[in-house]
Amino acid sequence: MARVRNLLITLALTGCPAESPVTPEPEPTQGAEEARSFASIEEATAALESGDQAAAIFLAEQVHDPDTSDEDVVEALAGLQAAPQVAAARWGLDRASGNSPVHNRIRIHAMRMLGATGSEEAVEPLASVVDDSRSHILIRRLAVESLGQLRSESALPVLLRALYIADRENPAMRMNDAAALALLQLGEVAVQPLLEILDAEPEGAHDDILTLTEAYVGQVLTANSAVEMNPREVRMGEALYVLGALGDPRAAPRLVELSADEDSHVSLGAMMAAARLVPTPPETFGLVDAAIQDADRPAYERAQLLALMVRLPDNRAVSVCQRIAEGGDELPLRYQATNFFWLLATATEAGRFSSAEDIPMNDSLEALASLSERCNDLACYRDMLDPGDHVAFEKASAMLIRVGDQEPETIDRFFGALRTGEIMVRRQATQAIDRLLVTPTQAQADALRHLTDTLEVAEAGRASWHAVQSELRIVVERVAGRVQ
Helix, strand or coil: CHHHHHHHHHHHHHCCCCCCCCCCCCCCCHHHHHHCCCCCHHHHHHHHHCCCCHHHHHHHHHHHCCCCCHHHHHHHHHHHHHCCCHHHHHHHHHHCCCCCHHHHHHHHHHHHHHHHHCCHHHHHHHHHHHCCCCCCHHHHHHHHHHHHHHCCHHHHHHHHHHCCCECCCCCCCECHHHHHHHHHHHHHHHHHHHHHHHHCCCCCCCHHHHHHHHHHHHHHHHHCCCCCCCHHHHHHHHHHHHHHHHCCHHHHHHHHHHCCCCCHHHHHHHHHHHHCCCCCCCCHHHHHHHHHCCCCCCHHHHHHHHHHHCCCCCCCHHHHHHHHHCCCCCHHHHHHHHHHHHHHCCHHHHCCCCCCCCCCCCHHHHHHHHHHCCCCCHHHHHHCCCCCCHHHHHHHHHHHHHHCCCCHHHHHHHHHHCCCCCHHHHHHHHHHHHHHCCCCCHHHHHHHHHHHHHHHHHCCCCHHHHHHHHHHHHHHHHHHHHCC
């Protein structure tokens, strides 16, 4: 029976034909002996890490054996991460029927293993976890992350749903950011479905998403009736964000059209998405400028739009900032415009401007003004790119983006800045890499991914990494998608 069981396990793990159990059993092979020769899960794990594939059969058998304790299943699945197998992971998920801590640990190891397999067969069990409302939202989130690793087009429907899933007890707990990254990992196949979601077309094709959106809005309004929110705004907001992150120019016509939407939240989301397309639609700057001048827009939206404008590849942003800084708007917007002017101005432009008397010139603003008066040329801005001085680094980054400095040496310096522990510097470097690395080589895309993977392992749990992790991961996928 041991021989038959080993053969069945081998078949499940490898897909290779097993011998019929009704034929006379030959003497056990050396491989079968090795699969049964480990004294413990710990010993088998060490052997597998050393390259002994027979240990994988032993560890999988521990997962499959109903007599194995839950704790030992956790250890066996952890050991199998070195040789991920769909069958063993599914056995683990089948076993973890409750929500106890140990069952959740089984799920975590099983889902990580499924993501690491790269197998199409891993999609269905992971999708089942995502759609299981009884599971904790963090477990479902991990399933989404593992689906992203697979990069399988068949995962597209469940990842689109995941944009709109919230915890049934706490609607603030969602996995939309994890779903957005996973959709980026799928790439251009997500563009057309997302455009369809914007308009809920064709009729009936996205009823599951409409239901999820209405349920989420209902949860939020039940918790706080003062919140202003509607299902259309939520549905379109998530789709717009991912379309912007994907950066695919096929979305441009619809994003430009929605920039004039009557719902200010939708129009803001559309403009923010359009600004991230490569290339940016030429109409975007004018649309953003007009929206900033719209006095009926909430002040916080106008502030967001001004921040968006300075990231656009358009030299007119400096004059717009000067116009607002010297105009009659409320002090907070004029202060923001003054800050952005000094961030973007050359020495020549700085010589034609002076801050209004009521603008509080703090140390940071004074430093930006001083730096602006120093440079008019590319070499000066490159020399200013010092990660040890975050104000100078911010100024230099903004100017290098403005002039479009795509030299490999400049890109390498921004890569190096990601290794610092300063959040502001990392954010500026991430933005610069996204804006400047428009036509990357495969080597550059690979180097950015490797650097990000290395930092994630080295700095897991640190606030300075958590603050930039999500956006950097998005930029990694954006850059990879631009390689010709």
